[in-house]
Amino acid sequence: MSYTLNVNGKAQTVDVDGSTPLLWVLRDVLDLKGSKFGCGMGLCGACTVHLNGMPTRSCITPISLVGAAAVTTIEGVGASPVGEKVRAAWVELDVPQCGYCQAGQIMAATALLTANPRPTDGDIDDAMSGNLCRCYTYTRIRAAIKQAAGLPTADTREA
Amino acid sequence: MARARAVETLERRAGAGRAGRGSVTRRAFLVASAAAGGGLLIDFSVPVFAATARGAHRRYTLNAYIQIDPDDTVTIMSKCPEIGQGIKTSLPMVIAEELDADWGKVVAEQAPLDGRAYGAQFAGGSFSTPMNYEPLRRVGASARAMLVAAAAQAWGIGPEHCDTQIPGYVRHTGTGRKLSYGALSARASRMKPPDMRMVKVKDPKDFRIIGKPLSGVDNPLIVTGQPLFGIDMSLPGMKYAVFEKCPVFGGRPVSANLEEIKALPGVRDAFLVPGARPTGLPDGMAITLQDGVAIIGDSWWAANAALDKLIVEWDEGPVASQSTESFDRMATALSSGLPGKILRRDGNVDQALASAAKVIEGEYAYPLVAHTPLEPMNATARYADGAVEVWAPTQNPAAGQGAIAKLLGLAPSNVTVHMLRAGGGFGRRLGTEYMVEAAVLSKMTGVPIKVLRNRKQDIQHEFYRPAGYHYFKAGLDGSGTLTAFRDHFVTFTSDGEKYSNSADMAPDEFPARFVPNLEYGVSMMLLGVPTGPMRAPQSNALGYAFQSFLDEVALAAGKDPIQFRIDLLRTAHLVPNPPPFGGRGPRRGGFMMMPEFDPKRGVGVLELVREKSGWGRRTLPPRTGMGAAFYYSHLGYIAEVMQVTVAPEGTVKVDKVWIAADVGRQIVNPSGALNQLQGGALDGISQALGQAITIDRGRVVKTNFDDYTLLRMNQAPPVEVYFNITDNMVTGLGEPAVPPAPPALCNAIAAATGKRVRRLPIDPATLVAT
Numbered sequence A: 001m002s003y004t005l006n007v008n009g010k011a012q013t014v015d016v017d018g019s020t021p022l023l024w025v026l027r028d029v030l031d032l033k034g035s036k037f038g039c040g041m042g043l044c045g046a047c048t049v050h051l052n053g054m055p056t057r058s059c060i061t062p063i064s065l066v067g068a069a070a071v072t073t074i075e076g077v078g079a080s081p082v083g084e085k086v087r088a089a090w091v092e093l094d095v096p097q098c099g100y101c102q103a104g105q106i107m108a109a110t111a112l113l114t115a116n117p118r119p120t121d122g123d124i125d126d127a128m129s130g131n132l133c134r135c136y137t138y139t140r141i142r143a144a145i146k147q148a149a150g151l152p153t154a155d156t157r158e159a
Numbered sequence B: 001m002a003r004a005r006a007v008e009t010l011e012r013r014a015g016a017g018r019a020g021r022g023s024v025t026r027r028a029f030l031v032a033s034a035a036a037g038g039g040l041l042i043d044f045s046v047p048v049f050a051a052t053a054r055g056a057h058r059r060y061t062l063n064a065y066i067q068i069d070p071d072d073t074v075t076i077m078s079k080c081p082e083i084g085q086g087i088k089t090s091l092p093m094v095i096a097e098e099l100d101a102d103w104g105k106v107v108a109e110q111a112p113l114d115g116r117a118y119g120a121q122f123a124g125g126s127f128s129t130p131m132n133y134e135p136l137r138r139v140g141a142s143a144r145a146m147l148v149a150a151a152a153q154a155w156g157i158g159p160e161h162c163d164t165q166i167p168g169y170v171r172h173t174g175t176g177r178k179l180s181y182g183a184l185s186a187r188a189s190r191m192k193p194p195d196m197r198m199v200k201v202k203d204p205k206d207f208r209i210i211g212k213p214l215s216g217v218d219n220p221l222i223v224t225g226q227p228l229f230g231i232d233m234s235l236p237g238m239k240y241a242v243f244e245k246c247p248v249f250g251g252r253p254v255s256a257n258l259e260e261i262k263a264l265p266g267v268r269d270a271f272l273v274p275g276a277r278p279t280g281l282p283d284g285m286a287i288t289l290q291d292g293v294a295i296i297g298d299s300w301w302a303a304n305a306a307l308d309k310l311i312v313e314w315d316e317g318p319v320a321s322q323s324t325e326s327f328d329r330m331a332t333a334l335s336s337g338l339p340g341k342i343l344r345r346d347g348n349v350d351q352a353l354a355s356a357a358k359v360i361e362g363e364y365a366y367p368l369v370a371h372t373p374l375e376p377m378n379a380t381a382r383y384a385d386g387a388v389e390v391w392a393p394t395q396n397p398a399a400g401q402g403a404i405a406k407l408l409g410l411a412p413s414n415v416t417v418h419m420l421r422a423g424g425g426f427g428r429r430l431g432t433e434y435m436v437e438a439a440v441l442s443k444m445t446g447v448p449i450k451v452l453r454n455r456k457q458d459i460q461h462e463f464y465r466p467a468g469y470h471y472f473k474a475g476l477d478g479s480g481t482l483t484a485f486r487d488h489f490v491t492f493t494s495d496g497e498k499y500s501n502s503a504d505m506a507p508d509e510f511p512a513r514f515v516p517n518l519e520y521g522v523s524m525m526l527l528g529v530p531t532g533p534m535r536a537p538q539s540n541a542l543g544y545a546f547q548s549f550l551d552e553v554a555l556a557a558g559k560d561p562i563q564f565r566i567d568l569l570r571t572a573h574l575v576p577n578p579p580p581f582g583g584r585g586p587r588r589g590g591f592m593m594m595p596e597f598d599p600k601r602g603v604g605v606l607e608l609v610r611e612k613s614g615w616g617r618r619t620l621p622p623r624t625g626m627g628a629a630f631y632y633s634h635l636g637y638i639a640e641v642m643q644v645t646v647a648p649e650g651t652v653k654v655d656k657v658w659i660a661a662d663v664g665r666q667i668v669n670p671s672g673a674l675n676q677l678q679g680g681a682l683d684g685i686s687q688a689l690g691q692a693i694t695i696d697r698g699r700v701v702k703t704n705f706d707d708y709t710l711l712r713m714n715q716a717p718p719v720e721v722y723f724n725i726t727d728n729m730v731t732g733l734g735e736p737a738v739p740p741a742p743p744a745l746c747n748a749i750a751a752a753t754g755k756r757v758r759r760l761p762i763d764p765a766t767l768v769a770t
Ligand code: FES
Pocket: A036, A037, A038, A039, A040, A041, A042, A043, A044, A045, A046, A047, A048, A057, A058, A059, A060
């Protein structure tokens, strides 16, 4: 079946089975390798992209359901000022360890800050707890989100 | 921040192939001898490559690690695989420091696998820093001397009149005239490399790069989603493979509905693959190729989706009789008898226990644990004309090369392994079977193959951190001093004699040597589940058992748990014989002399963490408590304190973590170091809270991150880190923060609730308020 997608502002036509998840179309058909495969079941967030700005698990999103929605991936997230700030904070605070989860983390964080420019620690927990980091960089992810939001980065959840 | 070589795509790297590198023309040998910290001796060779043309510029080669472009770009090779431990940043920092390079002009690149050029290239044992720190300083200093010599020659003056005070330039000290490294690169590459033993390294007080928190060199590529990881590799004409194995370890396929599978859309082929492994039960890392069913697809999705339709008749083999439940029962039965063998016996434990003022008993058990790096196992291979090229995220490239060569009957020189960035390792990628699978499947199909596990396959066909059971007894005298200590350790064997991989315990496991009457005995159970090293192997489990029990003993003695540990470390102790390896047993491997365990450094970190955590000085609400643990592994001394709150229904929330670490006189990259310590402690918490691989009739029950749970953002506490800088060898940080975390957490739970965690993972049902 042929599908025309809108990926990072560009129309892309692909010929795949309608059940193929968006993740594998992005990675193996469109050669956008930034979105990662971690679990294939919506459990880890490594594959997170935006559909019309909403954080979405591309591993469980069949291509037939994407339609004309604007797909934004890690490769294109820097087009928005929030995405650019998030990326910069990630580099400045040296968030990644292995880095494998970080595309998904950045997508989730950008969606959070776009909807909620000054998130509390509780907001961060709610928005980010679906994104696993096996290297457990959570302390830095939290700080980088605050930095991108222009908030003090210190962890205020005092014991 | 250094730039990573901008978008050198993996495809292009593939194209460069084996011919893309200069040939070895000359060798310079270095024997670095760092006396402090005790006799580190490293044989180290640095061949010098001929200058190679590359891209727009000629890149001039100063040695195997350093190339300089006329435009001043300095390319520094990072010899070890990057798995998230930050080595691709920190080792080039060491070289750049002594080179007096401008870090802003440095590009770090993954070195090719070449033992002659780089020596041992692997990521394991937290060895990369201690093995390479001193030698790589000399690599940088030697190239710096060549640049200085080149400038001196150009100016017709003696090198003693030149300096490199300005990063990236040689300056004529007298006149201030200067030449950039790029301008000097051609001439410098023709200079004779100095004897690395003689070359002068900097006084650490003059460091400009080492000791600065620097962002990882690949970060700009990571945050923009550039292809970088093993899974991102692709080759022209490549097909995708899934490789399905028997749910029961060691089982094999008898037949499968292959014709039906081959007819599915997007499926190219399906066939049985005969395994190649040693006879007997599988032993973790030794597995090279298991029996299984391969499905080859035009896309990975198509091949993987075909698994839903795959019907296999398996010969399950003998392991199908094994279950976690039966091991639990067997361990209890074994614990009431005498150990199968004695590991260590000091003094007379029976007598000392009989005359003790107080005797404490404690049982502890921990489960099998899976590594689950977030990037599933994968590798890409291209077999053609009797040679194979493999691209893999691996911690152990040389072992993969050897295994492939052996299995395919090739000379190792016909097996090229490219190290790609790994989405986590934790020991899992010391195994090499995914590389072997890709190579074998490429040979069988005649096309380039990428093999990739789905998550269920990845969890169910690992080698696991072994489970274990400890039955402790301790005796205190009237003053609360520990006079007797016994552990009956029930563990596993893969063949009836040897320990299962990583299921052993060293005879000097602490508190051995610090208690006059002590006995460690071992009993073993036959296990068919493959086991192997996981981040801080042995230590990650033993830390929990020993540091939990010592906490019980401290409280029974009426002592503060931190003070009790300090007092114990200050006890006059026996001199080890043979000398310890990483504090965990006799010295293994010939490449490094390990310094002796220094109890004073343990006291140092315990005192530091006590002060920083406000230990004993905080008023805590009910069901909130603080716990401490100290552990020495991989040459690192780490003490951790945790504060936890246990809800009435038993749910555990970690409020905060404090870490004190002593890894010697220098932290190479404080940013990366902090990441490793924070991540390591949270890794330990994650294991303790939620991770257990259970076996039912020889198969792994867990399937994905819903039933095998990892710590998430909303469970991750703040982690404060403090370094105790001591004048000792510079050592690694990938592992040592893990072992103290589970016991610090469990000891805090005991302080909050009065209940000991006897078994991991923590079961909230046992912590319900009564
Ligand atoms: S890969 Fe999509 S949520 Fe894990």
